[in-house]
Amino acid sequence: MDKQCIECGHHHPEEHHIVFRSQQKAMINCPHNKITLCYKHHRGDSSPHMVREIDVEYKKNLQQRLGYLFSLKECYSEEEIKEILMITNSDARKLVKSLITIIIDDDVGYKVEDIIRQCMGGRLYI
Structure with missing residues (x-):
């Protein structure tokens, strides 16, 4: 399938990282980014x-x-984050490195808001 520009449909587009490499290196290979x-x-x-x-x-x-x-849970493990974002073990480790581990209903992991903020390069957009 030939990729197209999402704005104008032009063929042979370039790949754009929404969260720039300088903002969050762990998201470089994430297809959602x-x-x-x-x-x-x-x-x-x-x-x-x-x-x-x-x-x-x-x-x-x-x-x-x-x-x-x-959106399915309040916290996610590093492995779940890796699978959801389709990133490597190394990138998942980088992403959660500075996050605080929590326990909710016997689930050990990281808060959704913290995960998203980290994915977004340290900030949330309103």
């Missing part, structure tokens, strides 16, 4: 790299998607 944009929509004057509002809108959409993915 990637969208396809043509050169114009990725690097042009109306791109997330040039217009903060566009960047924030993509981030809000990702944050909402993460909220949905982590």
Whole structure:
């Protein structure tokens, strides 16, 4: 299947990381953190790299998607996070490294809000 720009449908788009590598290295290979944009929509004057509002809108959409993915429980283990985000063991370890472990109803893991904040590079978008 040929990938297309999500904005205009142009073929042969580039891969854009919604949460930039500099914001959260553990999310680099997460498929949920990637969208396809043509050169114009990725690097042009109306791109997330040039217009903060566009960047924030993509981030809000990702944050909402993460909220949905982590909506079944109050806390998740490192293994569950790895599976849900489709990331490596190493990236999952990086993601939870600074999170506080909690216990809820015999589940040991990490709070959903903390997981999402970490995925988003340390901040939540309202």
